[in-house]
Amino acid sequence: MRDVKPALETILNTIVDGLGALEGRPFLRDVWTKEPGGMLEGGGTTCILEGGALFERGGVAMSDVRGKALPPSATQRNPHLAGKGFHAQGVSLVMHPRNPNVPTAHLNVRSFSTDDGSAWWFGGGFDLTPYFYEVEDEAHWRAVSRATCQPYGGDAMYERMAADCDTYFTLKHRQERRGLGGLFFDDLNESHPFGGTFEHCFGFTQAVGLAFLEAYRPIVERRRAMPFTENDRAWQAHRRGRYVEFNLVWDRGTLFGLQSNGRTESILMSMPPGATWRYGEPELDARQRRLMERVRVSPTAPA
Numbered sequence: 001m002r003d004v005k006p007a008l009e010t011i012l013n014t015i016v017d018g019l020g021a022l023e024g025r026p027f028l029r030d031v032w033t034k035e036p037g038g039m040l041e042g043g044g045t046t047c048i049l050e051g052g053a054l055f056e057r058g059g060v061a062m063s064d065v066r067g068k069a070l071p072p073s074a075t076q077r078n079p080h081l082a083g084k085g086f087h088a089q090g091v092s093l094v095m096h097p098r099n100p101n102v103p104t105a106h107l108n109v110r111s112f113s114t115d116d117g118s119a120w121w122f123g124g125g126f127d128l129t130p131y132f133y134e135v136e137d138e139a140h141w142r143a144v145s146r147a148t149c150q151p152y153g154g155d156a157m158y159e160r161m162a163a164d165c166d167t168y169f170t171l172k173h174r175q176e177r178r179g180l181g182g183l184f185f186d187d188l189n190e191s192h193p194f195g196g197t198f199e200h201c202f203g204f205t206q207a208v209g210l211a212f213l214e215a216y217r218p219i220v221e222r223r224r225a226m227p228f229t230e231n232d233r234a235w236q237a238h239r240r241g242r243y244v245e246f247n248l249v250w251d252r253g254t255l256f257g258l259q260s261n262g263r264t265e266s267i268l269m270s271m272p273p274g275a276t277w278r279y280g281e282p283e284l285d286a287r288q289r290r291l292m293e294r295v296r297v298s299p300t301a302p303a
Helices: 005-023 135-168 198-223 230-249 252-259 264-270 286-295
Strands: 028-033 040-050 055-067 086-097 104-114 120-129 181-188
Touching (some): 005 040, 005 055, 005 086, 005 104, 120 198, 135 198
Antiparallel strands (some): 040 055, 055 086, 086 104, 104 120
């Protein structure tokens, strides 16, 4: 199979350069290597931006690692792969803006294969987590998501992956979605309804990674100068608490990384710089109520 690392490096560098330009200063790059002989070997690059005027905290990371056996978070879904060595490569990012009017955003694209060649697949997607709901922001985010799917599976592919995104990024213990969703796919290979050859699946995965800036940058530029209050910041911290809950309780990628003895700093770079929890729900103002009406789980959701 083709080595995907050069393409992942292109995605990493494109996004880091684009987001760094928005901030007006570069990310700090941390190149790391796992010590040989452990459960996981390999390395990667973690790019971090903290304390910015625009981004309070954000990270973009690429990893290229090999493991001797899959962790429980993976074998629960794929018991036939228990005990097999694996090769995992991917790019992941989370950006937490300072201004509550600018949404948090997440991207992940990844490649997986077993050492014996018995299985391979791609996965990933991107999703938007606003603190206040703006119709035009969601419309733009979903338009880019839909356009990204067109050459590979058309509207049917978009509708499947948008629905899967809403389902995956749900805090089941609260019956609310983490945000507005976007795209989510996993196990994309020759047996997936919208899969096919390695090159087809790889091409789509690259397209998702390279579409992120097109989806996110206009929203950031539209919202970054909007005024906000201390109450807005308190609401942002409250909603960031939901983000932490999802990542630590439900996110398979976080569990996979921690259970396989991955690099903790890179895995937990997705956490916001500050979050709050309180007993009971706060009293909502009109803008906060509008967001909650959009993210609460309901039988239908606009696509």
